[in-house]
Amino acid sequence: MAPGEGLSMKELAPGVQLWRPESDLLHDPNVVPQEPGCRQVLVGLPLGECGGVAMANKVIVELGSRSPQRLYGNHPPTHGADSTADFVGMGARFGIAPADISPGQPYVISAHGAAPSVAREAKASGLQVFDVTCPLVYRTHEAIKRVAEVAGGRVAYISFGKPDHPELVGAAGVAAEHEIPFDVIGNREHVDALATSAQPGETIVVVGQTTNNSDQAGELAEYLAAQAAQRGITVGRAASRDVCHTVRDRQESTRLIVARRVGSLVVVGSVNSKNTESLAKVGAEEAQRSGRPLDIYLVNSWGQLPILGGDVGVVSGASTRAQNVHGVTTRLAPRHGVTEVGVDTDKGITFLPVDAKTRALISGEEPTSLRQG
Numbered sequence: 001m002a003p004g005e006g007l008s009m010k011e012l013a014p015g016v017q018l019w020r021p022e023s024d025l026l027h028d029p030n031v032v033p034q035e036p037g038c039r040q041v042l043v044g045l046p047l048g049e050c051g052g053v054a055m056a057n058k059v060i061v062e063l064g065s066r067s068p069q070r071l072y073g074n075h076p077p078t079h080g081a082d083s084t085a086d087f088v089g090m091g092a093r094f095g096i097a098p099a100d101i102s103p104g105q106p107y108v109i110s111a112h113g114a115a116p117s118v119a120r121e122a123k124a125s126g127l128q129v130f131d132v133t134c135p136l137v138y139r140t141h142e143a144i145k146r147v148a149e150v151a152g153g154r155v156a157y158i159s160f161g162k163p164d165h166p167e168l169v170g171a172a173g174v175a176a177e178h179e180i181p182f183d184v185i186g187n188r189e190h191v192d193a194l195a196t197s198a199q200p201g202e203t204i205v206v207v208g209q210t211t212n213n214s215d216q217a218g219e220l221a222e223y224l225a226a227q228a229a230q231r232g233i234t235v236g237r238a239a240s241r242d243v244c245h246t247v248r249d250r251q252e253s254t255r256l257i258v259a260r261r262v263g264s265l266v267v268v269g270s271v272n273s274k275n276t277e278s279l280a281k282v283g284a285e286e287a288q289r290s291g292r293p294l295d296i297y298l299v300n301s302w303g304q305l306p307i308l309g310g311d312v313g314v315v316s317g318a319s320t321r322a323q324n325v326h327g328v329t330t331r332l333a334p335r336h337g338v339t340e341v342g343v344d345t346d347k348g349i350t351f352l353p354v355d356a357k358t359r360a361l362i363s364g365e366e367p368t369s370l371r372q373g
């Protein structure tokens, strides 16, 4: 397996049914409750858009209202399918090379972060750069930069997703900028290869993707520490702490819900969202551990669900709108109501952009200029 590819759902949880809808964007605000309703719904907290996603969307909306120019970005600001569709509907365009955009237009770096060269190239093309990198992703970039100060330092970056995930690509770009050796590890074979190639006297600093499965990341970090110790190689930092609070807490709610013997688990979110996919994997792992059957449905809105009976768990990704979750719980029409499971650690948390110009845009201060990079 190539570094960063991770395990597919089939390999991770053979025998667990995963159902994917044809279209990710099917959405209807006029929810029709199913008949008959299911028995009970257990809904996982937190739900709705996390602080980082809300901040990114707020910047885009604010820019859209202030700037008559077309908005561009290196990538959709988040993986939220509905918000991305809305922004594209507003005229925003994502993934276009800065050199192909007329100078003066606003250009947004997404919440996943990007290599420093992306903003540099955009500024060199005369674009106005606004950076909505989530502060928690930015924290991992800062951790990578500090490795440059460690003699013999190198980064082991834990990621179980695709090698082209924008968060991983951005982190690799930060390491490249500072000429720091950067290895992606997603399984024990990757760790064995790294431990073999590293030299005694080197220090491996472990960093991880914010949307990883927290248990899986913790186990891999421990395995790396054990392998490196046998070769006299120092390992620093626990990557499991890079899994952000809202992702970790949504995974924990998923475990609690599956432990309560639901027959179906509905994961509400975009099919291209890593943290949504992680919730499905956590549910599958938990079901496998308990030996009980579990049907998992990955949907973006209520209209993609089949009729479900019995007790149903509903959990949601960090870029999923709360209204989509409410649409699903309404559709399921539980005869014994909806019970919340977990703790809403997102409540009351708001994020500001780490970039001063972007922060000024949404904090009420007048930006120095919307026309300068």
Ligand code: SF4
Binding pocket: 050, 051, 052, 053, 111, 134, 135, 136, 137, 210, 244, 245, 246, 247, 275, 318
């Ligand atoms: S999921 Fe976590 S890291 Fe990603 S945008 Fe939300 S708060 Fe930030």
